[in-house]
Amino acid sequence: MSRPDCRTMSVDLRDVGVSLDGQRVLHAISASLTEPRIGIVGRNGSGKSTLARVIAGLIEPDQGQARIGGQDMARDRRAALAAVGIIFQNPDHQIIFPTVIEEIAFGLTQQGLGRDEAQNAARAILARFGKAHWEAAATYALSQGQKQLLCLMTVLAMRPRTIVMDEPFSGLDIPTRMQIARHLSCIDAQLVLITHDPEQVRGFDRILWLDGGRLVADGPPDAVLPAFRQRMEDWGNGDDLAHLAG
Numbered sequence: 001m002s003r004p005d006c007r008t009m010s011v012d013l014r015d016v017g018v019s020l021d022g023q024r025v026l027h028a029i030s031a032s033l034t035e036p037r038i039g040i041v042g043r044n045g046s047g048k049s050t051l052a053r054v055i056a057g058l059i060e061p062d063q064g065q066a067r068i069g070g071q072d073m074a075r076d077r078r079a080a081l082a083a084v085g086i087i088f089q090n091p092d093h094q095i096i097f098p099t100v101i102e103e104i105a106f107g108l109t110q111q112g113l114g115r116d117e118a119q120n121a122a123r124a125i126l127a128r129f130g131k132a133h134w135e136a137a138a139t140y141a142l143s144q145g146q147k148q149l150l151c152l153m154t155v156l157a158m159r160p161r162t163i164v165m166d167e168p169f170s171g172l173d174i175p176t177r178m179q180i181a182r183h184l185s186c187i188d189a190q191l192v193l194i195t196h197d198p199e200q201v202r203g204f205d206r207i208l209w210l211d212g213g214r215l216v217a218d219g220p221p222d223a224v225l226p227a228f229r230q231r232m233e234d235w236g237n238g239d240d241l242a243h244l245a246g
């Protein structure tokens, strides 16, 4: 697998805090995201999606700072949006155009490419994934897995340095999950993958474990995932609903 150079444009979180509707959702998160493959784990409601949006420059922290390449992401949102692509949990929240080629080409025109250039680049990424025949396909008619793959191709076409994926495998069958995992294993970008399933990030370089909006562990998978799994199983085996998130 070719590994991206993550040194030049890393996302740097310093004491990041986020409140949504008056509720504190993230508390004092600090991490410099330099590794090529980073997993973020945590149970439902622990703040993973919120952190994903901060890393992608979509949410501005109300405490601390999120920087990319040394620049405050809130001040230079264009830089953040150009450098980091995000794939949401539900592809139906992401896909807006009626055909596959329009969906992929749109982001490229937003980056300044002319219509023909954008369409050629869209065809190139479809060909790279063996999906040239999808060009005129109606996006509404794609299956969930096909929509996930379309979102991945759309983001990759824009050549972000970092791709944040929020639960990319939820709702996918085993073959589709394996195909998407295979595509992900060879992409030449930093990957930040949000999941509650430790298996999906076992081979990653670094794991951040969020609980109650706080970073409770940060380290290599061997150091973090066994403790995470044990805690989840302990809670799962108990009857104390006080541990339920939310």
Ligand SMILES: Nc1ncnc2c1ncn2[C@@H]1O[C@H](COP(=O)(O)OP(=O)(O)OP(=O)(O)O)[C@@H](O)[C@H]1O
Binding pocket: 020, 021, 023, 025, 042, 043, 044, 045, 046, 047, 048, 049, 050, 051, 196, 246
């Ligand atoms: N727009 C919002 N307004 C108010 N509270 C919100 C909003 N979005 C999320 N929250 C709350 O913030 C907390 C963290 O939510 P978030 O979606 O980041 O968690 P998550 O770890 O991604 O959860 P899941 O695994 O269930 O997707 C939850 O308690 C949630 O209810």
